[in-house]
Amino acid sequence: MDKVGLVLGIIVVAIIAVFAAINVSYALDLIFFIAFYAIASLSLNLEYGYTGLSNFGKVGFIAVGAYIAGVLSAAFNVPFPLCVLAAAVAAAAVGAFVGIPTVKLREDYLGMATIIIGEMIRILLRNTPTNSVWGGVFGLRGIKPPFAFIKDPLARQFAYVGLSVFLFGLVYWLIERWGNSPLGRVLKAIRDDELAAKSVGKFTYRYKLLSLTLGSAIAGIAGALYAFYFLYLNPDTFIPLITFMIWVMVIIGGMANNAGVVLGTAIVILINRITQIAKDYIKLPLEPNYFQAMLVGLLIILFLMFRPQGLVPEKPVNTPSWEVLEKAEEEGRAKPPGGEEQ
Amino acid sequence: MNSNSRNSNYILEVIDVRKRFGGIIALDGVNLKVKRGSMTALIGPNGSGKTTLFNVIAGVYKPDSGKVIFDGTDITGWPPEKIYHRGLVRTFQVPRMFKAMTVFENVLTAAKGNPGERFSTSPLRKIWKAIELKIAEKAVDIMELLKILHVARNLSSAISGGQMKLVELARGLMSDPIMLLLDEPAAGVNPTLAHEIFGFLRNLNKEQGISMLIIEHRLDILFDYVDYVYVMHRGKVVAEGTPKEIVENPVVVDIYLGEA
Amino acid sequence: MLKKREVSLLLMMLLLLQSPLYAVSINEIFSKVVPQIPQIFLDTVMLGNLYFLIAIGITLTFTVAKFANFAHGDVATVGAYAAYLLYNFAVIGGVVNGLAVELGYISTIGGLIILSIWYILRRRGYGNTLLALGIPIFLTGLTVLYGCYVGANLVDLIIVAATTSAVTSLLSYLLVYKPLKTRNASLVQLMVASIGVALFIRYALYEMTWYSRTYFNTEIAYQNFGMPMTSYQGWFINGTLVIVNATAALYFMNKIPAIKIGAGGIKLTSLSVEEYYKLPPQPNISFTDLYIWSTITVIVIVLGLMLLFKKTKIGKAWRAVADNPILAAACGIDVESVINLAWLVAGALAGIGGLFWAIRTQIYPELGWMVLLNAFAVAVLGGLGSFWGTFAASYILAFAEQLGVSILAAINPQFTGYRFLIPFSVFLLVLYVKPEGLASIKKRKA
Ligand SMILES: Nc1ncnc2c1ncn2[C@@H]1O[C@H](COP(=O)(O)OP(=O)(O)O)[C@@H](O)[C@H]1O
């Protein structure tokens, strides 16, 4: 394991432990946020980190998931697992709709299309009738909590956060498996040089479209988790800034490195929480929320410039093939040719 | 028309292909044929349209008009990935590495028919492990043959230009191609090594029967290896023949002297 | 030719768009929309002007930098704010604002210093960037001082908006995109970096509004620009168009300035109050100064750019760099200067566009960002990187939006909230049907 990553990971866990010692509910909330954002940033890692797709509308896909799950639960009493499933399907459909025309074009088009879709979804949600379930600018209410049968609120929160962490683990496992397989190689090949990937026979259009669709489905799941945590949704929480927070998490964590991305997520959220707490004690001639957004912008630029690989750089795709190489090396077949080059 | 039959003498036929970029006419009615199992060279001064022709054959550009027939199939306008699966594989003049990946992964990626490359099956190692191991062994063999096994663990962006060319070639060989299009496979390499590479290619050609069309500048190096030569100039084929005929062809001498 | 798949998609979209119509009879909509057509055309020109001013900058930087700049809208906001602050706060209560004066002097002198450094270094060949920075900074200073001591008029505001945005735009290139390019950043990374720049600028402006609110008790977000506008109203009477200065009608007792346009030519006249009140209560068309200013500005800019591209060496160099920067450099063209100029011009036009948008709606830190998404739709419809494509797309999209809004309003006035959907739907439709945009139509003819 990478040293930087290990040290930072221990610090993160330690900070959460301190929070937990002070206030359990607060720590649970913190853990939920990390799990929620980690699912979102892992989905972006699949799209951008592995496949090189520029999805600038992540928040829109989360919103689709959240609202579909929310409406199904609030208006139709659909049980929690089905809501999550529906959220994934709906977000995937939106992803495919954007992807079909754009992933075969230059990267700019996907970037512009996703950011526009993200804003379209938000403004559409704002303009839904306020007297319908959707709630318009007043927001969506009446989502049924999945663990309503647990009476103790702390225990209920604990159960739900536990479930979220479990879902996060599932997503992490899946993307890690995708990444460490021949598929991971193909996706990275497309990211590094699409024409070369085509020239070695990869149907890049299909891969890019699937990557965007599945990434969107995962974002939809994150959205559903969000809906059932707060039991209330407001269109104005799904602003583009959320998307770029997620980008920061992936960029500082390290693209195509899932552990790095989760670490990046935890770091960004902890910084956010700590500044929220600190602002009550330290007075600066600045508005902390705006300042934080400026920092998000600055961090994006600085990392791209000085550490584009992120805090935890990506690793070679891990498949059994390396054993074959190792054996060949042991047999002494990997000798450099006599003298020249090196 | 026997051009439509697989048993045709010619593995590749380019018929009156034209391609322009804005005002530049890069290909001005190119005709050429590559004999099945032969090693054919394509020479010509810089900017004469050789690479553009490769790009048209391999599906990177659609020709404005004309046809490309490969192994009896009209592949004009097919996308590159489909052409690859048909058995026609190309390399690039300027090597295009998957630069954040190791050399080993670069070569592995080029394999055909790996079931682990699907979203549905890749999480289940059992399904693809055996084939992956076979592919890895093949990759190791090819890399050993090309003498790049010692850089297998290096990032592909951190090896020498000559090695990149060899990685391109290794990728091309991973799929057991029917035919290879090689764009200056020995460019920027000293003559000794160039001879070695061409010798190796000739062996491949003889032993595995892979047809080849090779772009190269240095006639002197080519002559010992190739069967037939096409000469391009300003988007047209201006001469063809055996290496011997070409050296004696006044047109070719003119072009090359005119360049100098 | 459209393919079958495309045709069926188009039909589906059209059916979808029509679905709300079934609620109301088509006749009813027609009868409501048709009388508005002259007004729709006028509004199209105005909205198209504003779209053009923002979108053309995206196109211009795209020609040389080859990536979609997501910070372009926020660069426009900077210019709009500079003009807004100069217009409203250069002179407060009859007293010249000391801060503005200081800023004016700093900027003038700073610009002069940069220019003199350039003058000293110019022979060594790396001073051109200083020239590109020095001129707009110097100009900004002068215009601010002019605004303080003489009073800010529209031309002054246009210049200050243009120069501040130009400096912002060039700095974003010099400090962010250029170093990234030398580090071989990918296209996606450049786009992400431009989003970083966008966030930084936008929230710095938010911070500024917060600062103003907290320390000066002055609200500078979501404010009207405050520039007095003359409004005009027009009637079609017996084949002549009578345009009346409606603002004057509020103040002048007699002699309201008017223009009559008809078969007998154009005649400047004036109406008496009685005549004015005899006109029908609802005018056929109405517009303001902004329609006129923005149109004049766009005409000047289009002519200027035409001259630049067709008649000057710089224009030739620009096109060469756009085609192939390596070849251009080999031909002895100073590629860096051309790229600097592209960022300056794009920024300047964005600033002017931002100013007009602020005058039309309100000033707020998110202004440019809201407009940017529409401008992307314009740029893509125009065929990313094409000048005339962008020009045509600006007005086509503006027309679609104005017509669409009228139809939506005719169906149900509440539906006008969906106005934003129109340019965005056009954008998605273009991606599905013709991603090369309008530029491909012209190319095919050639
Ligand atoms: N994508 C392209 N766009 C514009 N011009 C091109 C493009 N590719 C090649 N050309 C032009 O076509 C001509 C032939 O180039 P090329 O095929 O690379 O020649 P060669 O490989 O024989 O050196 C050159 O003039 C080159 O500038």
Ligand SMILES: [Mg+2]
């Ligand atoms: Mg070439």
